[in-house]
Amino acid sequence: xxxxxxxxxxxxxSVGDRVTITCRASxxxxxxxxxxxxxxxxxxxxxxxxxxxxxxxxxxxxxxxGSGTDFTLTISSLQPEDFATYYCQQYHSYPWTFGQGTKxxxx
Amino acid sequence: QVQLVQSGAEVKNPGASVKVSCKxxxxxxxxxxxxxxxxxxxxxxxxxxxxxxxxxxxNYAQKLQGRVTMTTDTSTSTAYMELRSLRxxxxxxxxxxxxxxxxxxWYFDLWGRGTLVTVSS
Numbered sequence: 001x002x003x004x005x006x007x008x009x010x011x012x013x014s015v016g017d018r019v020t021i022t023c024r025a026s027x028x029x030x031x032x033x034x035x036x037x038x039x040x041x042x043x044x045x046x047x048x049x050x051x052x053x054x055x056x057x058x059x060x061x062x063x064x065x066g067s068g069t070d071f072t073l074t075i076s077s078l079q080p081e082d083f084a085t086y087y088c089q090q091y092h093s094y095p096w097t098f099g100q101g102t103k104x105x106x107x
Numbered sequence: 108q109v110q111l112v113q114s115g116a117e118v119k120n121p122g123a124s125v126k127v128s129c130k131x132x133x134x135x136x137x138x139x140x141x142x143x144x145x146x147x148x149x150x151x152x153x154x155x156x157x158x159x160x161x162x163x164x165x166n167y168a169q170k171l172q173g174r175v176t177m178t179t180d181t182s183t184s185t186a187y188m189e190l191r192s193l194r195x196x197x198x199x200x201x202x203x204x205x206x207x208x209x210x211x212x213w214y215f216d217l218w219g220r221g222t223l224v225t226v227s228s
Contacts, residue, residue, distance in 0.1 A: 034214045049214040095168045096154040
């Protein structure tokens, strides 16, 4: 199975900060990587697929990059609605696997 | 409106089975894949199963093989996930997610709101 490791597991940031979350795959997955946002008590929301392509309706403050084994999700200017847990997921090989999540909290 | 509507919460005894439904609306159900993902309380996301619309194949997470069955009914645009021999560690919110094609692969672009399944005696 491909292991997905996110870092950090949690972070504290202020409104307006630039935030970067990293995701590392245990083997190469080309760009078959997605990012999701989840707020407490709600379903995940799809943000990015193909490592860097924004889903329809996702604001441009979110961006993704990477290929192979190393990927990043960046939020350019953190807003109150962005405080949530973020997950990466590889869809290159079965079983599809998720990172353990990164919780973004208010400083 | 494009959406996935899931069935309501369930409480089951250990050893029982549960069947969760996911009804799609607002799009051509037969043109997209569908998957099941679960989340235990306070934990991360765990992929369970995937159904491809192109060849009808279904793939399951190995740890659930033999206990989980995913089916689809294109006449009602509904996907089902049945989990048998329930244990306490199957207590989780179960999500369905729509799969959209990326090259020869599939990614999730739409999620249901989730169905809480509680396994307790």
